Amino acid sequence: MTGSGPQPLRVLLVSHYYPPHVGGIENVVRQEAVRLAARGVQVTVLTSGERGEVRDEEGVRVVRVGAWNGAERRAGVPFPLLSPLVLTAARRWARWADVVHMHDCFYLTSWAAGLGAVLTRTPYVLTQHVGLVQHPSALVRGVQRAVYRTAGRGLLRRARRVFTLNATVADFVRSHGVRPERARHLPNGVDTALFRPAASALERCGARRRFGLPQDRVLVLFVGRMVPKKGYDLLLAARGPAADYDLVFAGDGDAPALAGLAGVHHLGALRPEVLADAYRACDVFALPSTAEGFPLTVQEAMASGLPVVTTDDPGYAPYRLDRSRVTLVPRDAAVLRGTLTTLAEDEALRARMGRYSRSCATTDFAWEEHVGALIEHYRDALPTGAP
Structure with missing residues (x-):
């Protein structure tokens, strides 16, 4: 006889990208997937890739559907165009799953998974990471609005739960049809073991040496794609010729804009384990982005014990940050x-702010609490009477 104990929960996580592609959403999805699997949940990730394949990665089944990624390479728009096979894959794995969890309603992966969930009558939940992005291109802004009014609105309204990271996105999803009782504030976690302060001046010097950074300068770090939304251009405009600090950029995008500038260092896109060293090499973190609320890079910087300078966004309101220890400023170069x-x-001010950052990260951004809350929400989404 075989045992008849409870079957493990089966979850389909859906994301337009997944590591090794570098970015915030894909890092969040990977952390959720690996940590859910460690708790005994059976996890499949549906995502895009250069070619279609199914692989086991860190105890997680990763299903990659072939996609064309030219929009990101040519225009900095992270929107992979997937093979029509995504519809077949979405339906198959939605039927397998007890719950489907999509990340952001803007992408083709989520549209396909939403259709698959409806066809197989599988409940789904959705994390909405951002609202409308004020992209410099009127065409891109128009496409965003059209998507959110149609496919995005449909996905949001049907979801059993919609998770948001900040107050701005919470307002956005409610304006697109999400009933208040279905919306939940769920902060991302951060790996406080990987992202930690330098243990000593010697470790910091070693990190600077590995990246070829100067030992005798205050270093201000920016992490993200080099696109106007992120505010890298504001940091360049703010730095005068006699600045008391150097700028360090980690990310891809408009790299030619940084070439040959004195006091500016470009590290390129970095894997999380390498990026953690870049945080430890630097003295300050700055991200004058727009419409992001509380992005993952700010949490990583805080976990790394860096003083944070970022945009005064209403999305920070639920976190009740001490504004004397986290600097929230307008998007103004001066x-x-x-x-x-x-x-x-x-x-001394940098040290005080850095200690506050680390304390906030270890207290408020624990991945284990995030994953525990997810499991409870998944169970709540199951049909009445389901095991």
Whole structure:
């Protein structure tokens, strides 16, 4: 006889990208997938890839559907165009799953998974990471609005739960038909063992040496794609010729704009384990982005014990940050210049802000709490009477 104990929960996670592709959403999905699997959940990830394949990665089944990624390479728009086979894969794995969990309603992977969930009558939940992005292209802005009013709105309204990371996105999903009782605030976690402060001055010097960074300068780190939404251009505009600090950029995008600039260092896109070293090499983190609320890179910087300078976004409201320890500023080059100059000149202030950052990260952004809450939401989404 075989045992007849409870069957493990089966979850289909859906994301337009997944590591080794570098970016915030894909890192979140990987953390969720691996940590859910460690708790005994059977996890399949549906995502895009250069070619179609199914592989086991860290105890997680990863299903990659072939996609063309030219929009990101040519215009910095992270929108893979998938093979029609995504519809077949989505239906198959939605039928396998007890619950489907999509990340962001904007992408083709989520549209296919939503259709698969409806056809197989599988309940689904959805994490909405951002609202409408104020992209410099009117065409891109128009496409966003059209998507959110049609496919996006349909996905959001049908979801059993919609998770948001900040107040701005919570308002956005409610304006697109999500009933208040179905919306939940669920912060991302951060790996506080990987992203940690340098243990000593010697470790920091070693990290700088590995990246070819100067040992005798205050280093201000930016992490993200080099696109206007992220505000890298504001940081360049804020830095005068006699600045007391150097800028360090980690990410891909408009790299030619950084070439040959004195006091500017470009590390390229980095895997998380390498990026953690870049945080430890630097003294300040700056991200003057727009419409992001509380992005993962800010959490990583805080876990790494860096003082944070970022945009004063209403999305930070639910976190009740101490504004004397986290600097929230308008997207203005002159204000950025003054703020970063003050921090560059005041080592004691940087140390106080860094200690606060680390304390917040270890207290408020635990991955285990995030994953535990996810499992409860998955169970709540199951049909009445399901095991």
